Amino acid sequence: MDELDLLKKDWQRKGDYFPKVSSDEIHQMIWKKSSSIVKWIFIISILEFIIPHLFYLFPPSMQLKEGFEMYDRMGITPWFIGASVLQYSIIFYFLYQFYRRYKEISVLDNAKALMAKILKTKKTVTYYIITSLTFLFMTCVFIAGYFYFMDDIEQVLQLPENAKKISPTKLKNIFAGSILVLGIIATVCFGGLYYLIYGLLLRKLNRNFRELKKMEM
Known part of the structure; x- marks a missing residue:
């Protein structure tokens, strides 16, 4: 139970014996809560960007190097660079918007x-969640489609000899289907995570909004 709920409970219990609190003081309390919530949204979005990039440090740059070698074999390096630029542009745009939302609350x-x-x-926040999940899912769909229409899948993936016994069509179906399923699972998992973290903060903002609306009535 937060500060505002406790205050209301005391009002109901003590009635006229409880010191009167002005609407300005209630507004100040709601403002502080709202400002804190928006600050946390901004902080969490920064952590969400930083934490995955820490994995590239162990061991340093090896994952990036192996990834670019795979993209070169697949012939999608230009697409990967373009998609990365778009992804980072979207991320930095929303980070800036969250910062603006925080600074705007006065x-x-x-x-x-x-x-x-x-x-x-x-x-x-809603646009950020929708954009992030859509980008993640569409990336998986693109990669799955690429594997499905790939001509030299054995050479590109550098498969072991026992895997080469499987027909190329079957390999395409296996890799494309696996990536698509993983994409769906990842999208659902991230959606659930966003719902738990950002959803909790948005519910608190909703409560503040309802309290302010009552004050305006």
Whole structure:
């Protein structure tokens, strides 16, 4: 139970004996909570960007090197570079938007202005989640499609001799199907993770929004 809930409970229990709290003080409390929530959204988004990149350090650059060798064999290095530029552009765009949402919430705002900024933050987070999950799934669909229409899959993947006994058509179906299934699983897992983390923060923002709306009525 947070500060505002405790205050309401005391009001109900003590009635007129409890010191009166002005709407400005309630607004200040809701502003502090909302500002803290938006700050956490910004921090989590930064961590979400940094943590996966730490894996490239163990061992240093080996994963990147092996990855680029695979992309060269597949002939998709230009596509990979283009997709990476697009991905980082999207990430930095939303990081900037989260930072803006945090800076926009000002203690001098009235309840109506704060409500508008809460709604804007909710929309930004929703667009971020939809964009991230769509990009992840479409990347997996592209790679699966590429494997399915690949002509020299054995040479590109440098498969061992026992795997070469399998027909190319079957290999294509196996790799394409596996990547597609993994893409669906990854999208669902990340969607669940986003729902737990960002969803929790958005629910708290929703509560603040409802409290502000009551103040305006």
